[in-house]
Amino acid sequence: MTMFQVENLTKVYGKVRAVDDVSFSIQKGEFVGIIGPNGAGKTTLFHLISGVQPPTSGKVILNNEEITGKAPHLIVQKGLTRTFQVPRPFQELTVHENVEIVKSSKLSVHEQAKQIDHLLQQVGLGSRQSQLAGSLPQGDLRRLEMARALATNPDLLLLDEPFAGLNTAEIESLSELLLQMHDEGITIIIIEHKLKALMKMVKRVIAINFGQLIADDIPQEVVNNEQVLKAYLGDRSWDFAYNH
Ligand code: ATP
Numbered sequence: 656m657t658m659f660q661v662e663n664l665t666k667v668y669g670k671v672r673a674v675d676d677v678s679f680s681i682q683k684g685e686f687v688g689i690i691g692p693n694g695a696g697k698t699t700l701f702h703l704i705s706g707v708q709p710p711t712s713g714k715v716i717l718n719n720e721e722i723t724g725k726a727p728h729l730i731v732q733k734g735l736t737r738t739f740q741v742p743r744p745f746q747e748l749t750v751h752e753n754v755e756i757v758k759s760s761k762l763s764v765h766e767q768a769k770q771i772d773h774l775l776q777q778v779g780l781g782s783r784q785s786q787l788a789g790s791l792p793q794g795d796l797r798r799l800e801m802a803r804a805l806a807t808n809p810d811l812l813l814l815d816e817p818f819a820g821l822n823t824a825e826i827e828s829l830s831e832l833l834l835q836m837h838d839e840g841i842t843i844i845i846i847e848h849k850l851k852a853l854m855k856m857v858k859r860v861i862a863i864n865f866g867q868l869i870a871d872d873i874p875q876e877v878v879n880n881e882q883v884l885k886a887y888l889g890d891r892s893w894d895f896a897y898n899h
Contacts, residue, residue: 746789
């Protein structure tokens with residue numbers, strides 16, 4: 656079942672076509688990677704989808720409903736949540752409070768606290784609930800970002816470079832969490848430069864260069880795709896991705 660589509664999505668900044676006529680569909684239950692060299696337009700694509708910025712033209716459709724240019728909080732209410740490259744928790748609030756403020760609920764205070772506790776256990780932050788977010792190491796900040804995203808109860812989750820700044824052990828453990836979230840029924844689209852870790856998780860990869868979609872296939876095909884290899888020529892991220 657098609658859950659999500661972008662149709663001819665385009666964003667022009669002055670002379671730059673940051674996203675250029677991009678179209679693709681996502682089926683319910685997929686786990687899809689988005690790759691492309693620095694400046695290819697990946698984050699801008701997420702901005703357009705999540706309502707952070709309006710597209711110049713084109714459509715975004717979620718569960719057969721057009722959501723193009725709607726406000727981010729309305730898009731979240733419809734079941735689409737995204738994370739950001741740099742985690743943005745409230746540093747001066749505790750881990751628990753950071754989840755509490757994004758979780759809108761008609762539950763009693765007690766029930767709500769129980770759910771947040773469960774969520775934080777699930778992402779591995781059960782023992783850090785009363786710690787200030789500003790004091791968390793990078794790996795735990797990413798986990799908190801996941802907990803805040805999960806608290807919105809998403810059907811479709813967009814992750815923007817969740818492995819940035821993490822060491823190998825942290826990447827492995829976050830990968831496990833993402834696979835678990837996917838197993839529990841969340842459809843995921845993930846932008847990631849750490850290609851080795853990405854390719855282990857996803858079954859489909861969309862590659863973007865200069866704002867345009869240049870490949871959409873299984874990982875093994877995409878990493879051998881001539882246009883993709885050419886796009887990464889001279890970009891250290893390809894080498895980096897395979898050697899770290
Ligand atoms: P990275 O992997 O480095 O995060 P990216 O693929 O996410 O890069 P974008 O950040 O989407 O790429 O940028 C795509 C292009 O759009 C780049 O040329 C960038 O300089 C340009 N761009 C992005 N945002 C703006 C803006 N607000 N105003 C003008 N140009 C912008």
